[in-house]
Amino acid sequence: MTEDKVKKIKMTPQRAAILKYLDGNTSHPSAETIFEAVRKKYPMISFTTVYNTLQTLKDLDRVRELNIDDERKRYDPNVNIHHHLICTNCRKIVDIRMDFPLNVPDEKAQGYMISGRHVEFYGLCPKCRNKKKNNY
Amino acid sequence: MTEDKVKKIKMTPQRAAILKYLDGNTSHPSAETIFEAVRKKYPMISFTTVYNTLQTLKDLDRVRELNIDDERKRYDPNVNIHHHLICTNCRKIVDIRMDFPLNVPDEKAQGYMISGRHVEFYGLCPKCRNKKKNNY
DNA sequence: CCGTTAATATGTAATTATTACAATATAATA
DNA sequence: TATTATATTGTAATAATTACATATTAACGG
Numbered sequence: 526m527t528e529d530k531v532k533k534i535k536m537t538p539q540r541a542a543i544l545k546y547l548d549g550n551t552s553h554p555s556a557e558t559i560f561e562a563v564r565k566k567y568p569m570i571s572f573t574t575v576y577n578t579l580q581t582l583k584d585l586d587r588v589r590e591l592n593i594d595d596e597r598k599r600y601d602p603n604v605n606i607h608h609h610l611i612c613t614n615c616r617k618i619v620d621i622r623m624d625f626p627l628n629v630p631d632e633k634a635q636g637y638m639i640s641g642r643h644v645e646f647y648g649l650c651p652k653c654r655n656k657k658k659n660n661y
Numbered sequence: 662m663t664e665d666k667v668k669k670i671k672m673t674p675q676r677a678a679i680l681k682y683l684d685g686n687t688s689h690p691s692a693e694t695i696f697e698a699v700r701k702k703y704p705m706i707s708f709t710t711v712y713n714t715l716q717t718l719k720d721l722d723r724v725r726e727l728n729i730d731d732e733r734k735r736y737d738p739n740v741n742i743h744h745h746l747i748c749t750n751c752r753k754i755v756d757i758r759m760d761f762p763l764n765v766p767d768e769k770a771q772g773y774m775i776s777g778r779h780v781e782f783y784g785l786c787p788k789c790r791n792k793k794k795n796n797y
Numbered sequence: 798c799c800g801t802t803a804a805t806a807t808g809t810a811a812t813t814a815t816t817a818c819a820a821t822a823t824a825a826t827a
Numbered sequence: 828t829a830t831t832a833t834a835t836t837g838t839a840a841t842a843a844t845t846a847c848a849t850a851t852t853a854a855c856g857g
Contacts, residue, residue: 535823574834574835576816597813597815610770612773613777629757635755636786636790637748637755642780642781644779646775647777648774651772673805673852710807712844712845733844734843
């Protein structure tokens with residue numbers, strides 16, 4: 526019954542390269558960033574393979590897709606609960622590892638069965654704060 | 662100094678129609694939904710005008726752009742702080758009007774100047790809960 | 798009330814991210 | 828080592844959004 530998702534995937538050099546790039550990566554890369562990075566080591570990899578692999582990893586809960594950047598999806602190999610802080614200027618995303626009390630009482634849940642939560646913070650990253658300052 | 666953004670915009674029938682549709686609207690429509698709705702009353706409106714107007718309203722802080730749906734941007738005329746609950750199946754979004762203690766101590770903010778916050782909850786809406794049930 | 802003009806609307810084309818698909822290649826297994 | 832299900836590749840298709848040039852019009856002053 527407790528169908529542990531131990532589904533195994535075929536290991537290919539492409540997947541290995543993507544996994545290696547993602548392992549411990551806290552930069553929340555986009556598919557394109559991943560593609561460019563992996564391509565340096567593995568020049569023949571295709572963009573489609575990156576997307577396919579990310580989809581597979583998502584299905585296996587080995588990667589989390591973030592919709593925090595309005596221009597592109599970002600990917601996070603850290604699938605443990607944590608939150609994010611995004612720069613409104615350069616879109617750099619960093620982790621916020623804190624627990625917030627986020628209980629929603631039934632009468633506020635409007636019949637939804639809540640299964641996940643995510644806190645997004647917006648602001649200027651240190652670099653962009655300085656840039657703005659120097660503009661004056 | 663306290664540059665109150667009272668910038669006035671030229672009122673056109675198109676903008677009036679969009680504003681009327683958005684006023685008090687809690688359905689978090691996409692640009693396309695807005696376009697289709699407004700088109701019923703105002704058939705000659707163009708999609709570009711909808712996008713332009715949304716951009717203008719965003720700049721004036723009269724509308725908030727939501728990146729909660731991974732397929733398209735959503736728009737919310739309620740610019741007061743509130744949070745959202747999205748159905749992972751049909752993407753219906755409802756408001757959660759609750760205050761959460763979301764203070765981030767400086768040592769966790771990593772140099773960012775935090776100016777905004779948003780809590781997203783994920784789950785199945787009542788309709789989708791029932792659908793799933795009936796599949797078994 | 799009318800003329801002027803800066804702002805806006807429109808339609809089309811371009812861009813960007815992502816997905817679909819068909820043909821080829823290959824990891825895993827027996 | 829042969830088999831085969833699965834993955835990779837390249838290209839083409841989609842979908843959302845943006846850019847841009849042209850035509851239109853709201854708002855203001857006279």
